[in-house]
Amino acid sequence: MAACMASKSGGQDSILEPLCFPDEEAASSSGLDEEVVVVCVLCPESAPLSHKERLLKHLVLEHKLVISDVKLIADFPKYMVYWKGRFLEQPLTDFCSVIKTNSEGPVDKQEHYFLLCDVLPEDRGLREQLQQKRLVEILEQQQRERDDTTFQRVCMFCSEDFSGNRSTLLNHMAREHSFSIGLPDNIVYSTEFLDTLQSKLDSLQCLYCEKTFRDKTTLKDHMRKKAHRRINANNPQYDRFYVINYLELGKTWEEVQSEDDREMVDDDDDDWSDWQAHPVCAVCLFCEQQSETMDKIYTHMQNVHGFDLHGLRTELNLKFYQQVKLVNYIRREIHQCRCYGCQERFVSKAEALRHIMDSGHVMKLPQISTWDQPQYFFPTYENDALLCGLPDSDSDSEGTAPRSGGDVPVFAEDMTNLRVLKQTSVLNQLLKNRGPYN
Structure with a gap:
């Protein structure tokens, strides 16, 4: 489903992409620790992690050992520690592929090199294990940043001060300055990311073409006129700030995005007779109760919580898309620990x-203009099955199919405001600047 756009409703909205209903202390910085020392797997030689190329060169020249795809190893120090232990137990030839050089020349000119790569099952398993551990750490760090309310920073474009959650600043820069580095929930180590960008601007460097200018005014005019208020998607320096780059071992963001399901289609097997769709459960607006039928979830909300969605639909004469917007509005307000009736905010949901x-605010709705807004077309929860079961405005009260025949008038939604909002939205900017960070 489409991602949620930013909006304001009784306060700053921090949701920029759909949430997801749940199914049935890591490091605080992503920067490489330059104090970590990596030891050679075959001798006491060592080098700082920031100079690991020196150690790799040593492995080739002194031990004739080549490690392939080092850049794809999630935790290089732990990788080296593991193999150092294994090489103490068994000889190198038990693990590595042996490559003979100058095989057709004189015997005294021939050399044997050893290759350590992920083709070997043990090496592949180790890399995957390190990758999985790194991903867990990244997701934990990302969650801490999502929940953090102590963030404080000045906008790099207008010097306005922001505090609370990081999304307030990121949304502000996207909305007010047309500068989007992606959806807040796709970013990790955001403070370091913003430090990196600020450092470039302080050095009078364009964030996109990375040219240096003589003063801030010239740089500002350049970025505005050339539409360079964006980052360079081809600069690998930014990769570590996006969760997508940690998802799969050995895959860059380009490969992840370019994957096509059509490659998995077997044209010879077109028999779908044994297909069994998994039932989709709708979740209550107020608790974690789930049901595979709309009638049961409507009954639950009415009997347990006193919320009559059908009654509101009839009373307010809501069209289908107005019901969609109402559900998304309520979902979002509750997620943000706010009463949708009186807008009072609380510490927890x-x-x-x-x-x-x-307080009896279950059936108390604000003015229709508060929630009948284009941004609530976009689902708060991506897998919200409740939206799929809403009755059409031309259906009867039992939620049956609309009447057939050509005498049923269809009135289009007024999309004027939506088109205007779309032109200035974060989503529109992301579509213009497609890359790994969307």
Whole structure:
């Protein structure tokens, strides 16, 4: 589904992409630790991690050992420690492929080199294990940044001060300055990322073409006129700040994005008679109750929480898309620990729900103009099956199919505001600047 756009509704909105309903202490910086020392797997020689090329050169010249695709190893120091232990147990030839050079020349000119690569099952398993551990660390760090409310930073374009969650600044730069580095929830180590960008601007360097200018005014005019208010997607320096680059071993973001499901299609097997679709469960607006039928979830919300969605639809004469916007609005307000009826904010979602129930705000909606907005076309939760089961405005009260025949008038939604919003939205900027960071 499409991603959610930023909006304001009783406060700053921090959602820029759909959430997801759940299925049934890592490092605080992504920078390479220059103090870490990496030891050779075959001798006491060592080098700082920041100068690992020197150690790799030593391996080739002194031990004739070549390690392939070093850049794809998630944790190089731990990789080296593992193989140092294994080489103490068994000889090198038990693990590595042996390559003979100058095989057709004189025997005294021939040399044997040893290749350590992920074709070997043990090496492949080690790389995957390190990659998985790194991914867990990255996701934990990302979650901490999502939940952090102590973030504070000045906008690099207008010097406005922002505090709270990092998304407030990122959304501001995308909305007010047309500068988007991607969706906040796709970014990790955001403070270091922003430090890197600020350092480039302080050095009078364009963020896109990376040319250096004589003063800030010239740089500002250049980035505006050349539409260079974006980062260079081909600069690998930024890769570590995006979660997509940690997802799969040995795959760059280009390969992940270019994967085509058509490659997995077997044209010889077109028999779908045994296909069994997994049932999609709709989730209650107020708790974690799930149901495979819309009738049960509607009944649950009405009997347990006193929320009558059908009643609101009839009372307010809501069209289908208005129901969609209402559900997305309620989902978003509750997710942000806010009462959708009175806009009061709480510390936790549980407190917000308790207030909604205790104060009788379950069926209290703000003015329709508050939630009947284009941004609520986009789902708050990407897998929200409740949206798929909403009855059409021309259906009867039981949610059956619309009446057939040509006498049923269809009125188009007023999309004027949506088109205007789309032109200035973060999504529009992301489509213009397609790359690994969308």
